[in-house]
Amino acid sequence: MSRLKTDDMKTIADTLDPIINDSHVQEMKKYIQHGKVSTFDHCESVALASYSLNRKLHLKANEETLLKGAILHDFYLYDWHEKDNGSHDWHGFIHPGRAVTNARKYLKVEDDVASVIDSHMWPLTITKIPKSREAWIVCIADKYVSLKETLYL
DSSP: OOOOOHHHHHHHHHHHHHHHTSHHHHGGGGSEEETTEEHHHHHHHHHHHHHHHHHHTTOOOOHHHHHHHHHHTTOOOSOTTSOGGGTTTTHHHHHHHHHHHHHHHHHOOOHHHHHHHHTTTTTTSTTOOOOSHHHHHHHHHHHHHHHHHHHHO
16 A cells, blocks of 8 residues: 555544544454464555555545544454353354444444444355445455465565
């Protein structure tokens, strides 16, 4: 992704600072997503990639919804690598719902943001098709960032 301008970084910070400073969101730093990348860092990368993709391709997505959905898309708050009596065996299928539950519980997110979070694992979660421009962008950015983290880190 291309480098972001100072104005873009300010827009991103203005939108995300209240979220990323929340103590529950900070907990994502304790969990590994891919390789050595924390869930927090992964979500931050997806937010930046989503924003860049939207701007670069002139997709005209709602930036607030896009950024909030991206930063919270993996807000499930557990280590999916641990067996935990089998409760994480279906992580790929269940974590979007857990992330939505946490986002609603701790941050009172709107329905449009919840929809972005809930559909980010499509097509794995076959019935959770992205229904908005923002959801499609986050879904694609998540695949891009995940592949990059898995292959190159």
